[in-house]
Amino acid sequence: MADGDWDGPTVALRARARAKRFRLVSLEKDYDMPKRVLLGLLLACGLAAPALAQEPKTGGVINAVIQPEPPGLMLAQVQNGPTQMVSGNIFEGLLRYSPKLDPLPELAESWSVSEDAKTYTFKLKKGVTWHDGKPFTAADVLFSIEMLKQTHARARTNLAQVDKVETPDDHTVVFTLKQPFGPFLGIFEVGSMPMVPKHLYAGTDWKTNPYNNAPIGTGPFMFKEWQKGSFIRLVKNPNYHEKGKPYLDEIYWQIIPDAAARSVAYETGKVDVLPGGSVENFDVPRLSKLKDTCVTGAGWEFFSPLAWLWLNNRQGPLADKRVRQAIMYAVDRDFAKDVIWNGLGKVATGPSASTIKFYTDDVKKYPYDPANAKALLKEAGYKGEKIRLLPLAYGETWQRWGEAVKQNLQDVGMTIETIATDVAGGNQKIAEWDYDIAFTYLYQYGDPALGVGRNYISSNIAKGQMFNNVEGYSNPEIDKLFAEGAVATPDSKRKEIYEKAQKILVEDVPVAWMLELQFPTIMRCKVKNLITTGIGVNDGFKDAWLDK
């Protein structure tokens, strides 16, 4: 459910277009201010540049809401949305991405691409240390990749094109690809490829390593304490590798299970930041009008969350394509958008969000049409077999949506039983394929090779993991198209391939696509520079400061 893994595909593509073939992409260049190269260098930490008109102030504590409580904070092993949001402060990736999805340096200070687009060389930043004081080196990168290949479904897919990874010295990492892979530069942000400390994990059982409960990263904030059900406390990393940052002393991620209480907590000043999705949609207009309150929709460019219903293709009535199509016709998605999401978002047309590269809406359309749904069910010989529906335990909005979809499906004659569950229980049921219909939303990471294909290719059917092909859809043609699309050149060829894939998928309905979601972030105006990248709140609060 709620996924969260993310990758940065789009990023890669754009970067490639720009930085094509062996050009050193360092920040000064990006800033394009020839007369002020020096300033450019100073700003190399970058993102904060436009806001520097006002000098950041140091100190202060930010209280932010985290909803729901994450199941764990070890980002390399848990990728739920809330985990990414908290752990983005603790861990770091090699790169981060601007709102336009261009790559920016984080643990890698520069990178280059070879002429044949098959070798990527990253120069790591020197003087970076883990929270326990040990230095961060290329060996950690190598180890992280090994771990992620086993624990992180999306990272495994992302790295499938990598032939070998070498570390000629302590601060250089060279990736050699089997073949050119367009989105490659988009897979290095913290949620997609968090760097984990080799010295604490090598040779241990990763799943039971005690540091999973008190994670050690290189990020701007260090894990301090987690009072289950109450708050997660992070404190400033005094030895952070970007001098002067972070500006804040502490971050409290407040866990407030009740939606109304979260709104009240903001109104009474207990929290200053409501990340996207943490209050109910009908409260957004009211809270936005409060004094000293700023609202932004930015910071989701990288993710483009898309909500859908997993349909278990393996068993029962849902194994029949016509039943799955009937579900698409039966669910009133405009109602969901207008009523449940307060008009935010967009009805999805297929597996890609409209912000994703190579998106096409030239596919089979599924308007709200109960009569057609009934006819399809009849044709498929559906006789009222019981179908289990697993809503997403992410709060009122999702509960109400679950009830609405259940009613829609019952209206066309399906027998639906809602299974009540919490987040962890729901995760487990989906990962173990123990469901018929289940709500989810997943991030798309800008490029179909990174965020779309992973949910439909048959090589990603693996029990026990959540954000892969859990619906069990298997179609050799789709496998082939996504395999070709990832490595095809030029873009026009990729476009052709992905458009074909979208048409086939929308016809087959392996999952029932619902909405492209929008999550506004609500915060007090005194909180500055909270969202500076396309990764938004999930990118850590290293640039954020409080104007007291």
Added chain:
Amino acid sequence: MKQFWKSMLKSPSGVIGLVILLVAISVAVFGPMLFPNSPWRMVQRPFLPPFTLSTVPLGTDALGRDIFAGMIFGARVSLLVGLVSTLAALIVGVPVGAMAGYFGGKVDDALMRFTEFFQTIPSFALAIVLVAILQPSIYSIVASIAVVSWPPVARLVRGEVLSLRTREYVQAAVVTGQSNSWIILREILPNALSPVIVLASLMVATAILLESSLSFLGLGDPNLISWGYMVGAGRTVIRQAWWITVFPGIAILISVLGLNLIGEGLNDALNPRLSREGR
């Protein structure tokens, strides 16, 4: 029996309670026949205030579902849970109490320690834990309410049996060689019944409240609408739409009040001496 109804109808609270209960039961039984539409169906625009449209007299909730229909279907769930879980609690509590009181000694000790074990845990907390472990469904809710509400029954029955067992007619039954179970069932329990009936009527009220509280916390059966669920679901929008929570809340209030009044009426009717002395 005639005597009982006479005194029951003489007590004003008993009459009011009976009327309320009869109305509630008939709504629960016949309501869904008169309003066959599912209460989950989205029938009108969301957040429609009450008394604006005659088709949805009490307005609609956040999804445009008919509040009136929800209350009618909710009556069924609330009353059913109240009655069934009370029945289950009696089935456990009465035998435990009767055996403890009748046999005394070690049996009494063992059974009462067991009962106290349940009494020391706050009942609502225990109910939440049980429902959460068993997964919320109508069965787990009934079971957990029964589990937390049988100990008072056992204690009450034990006390009654303890005092009755020394009466002469019981001793006479023992002397004539009747079996223990016969004595308990035929001689003692019928005479211990009146306080149990009073307690049971109050237990139904408590069970309705417990079910509502569980549903309010989101631990209700997701496939059944109940008053507690309606209050819980509407609570987050109480500032925009008071009617979503207020009407089901009133329904809970009135039915629990009705059952309490009945309990009082029963008490008057079954213990006429006690009530007369009390006045």
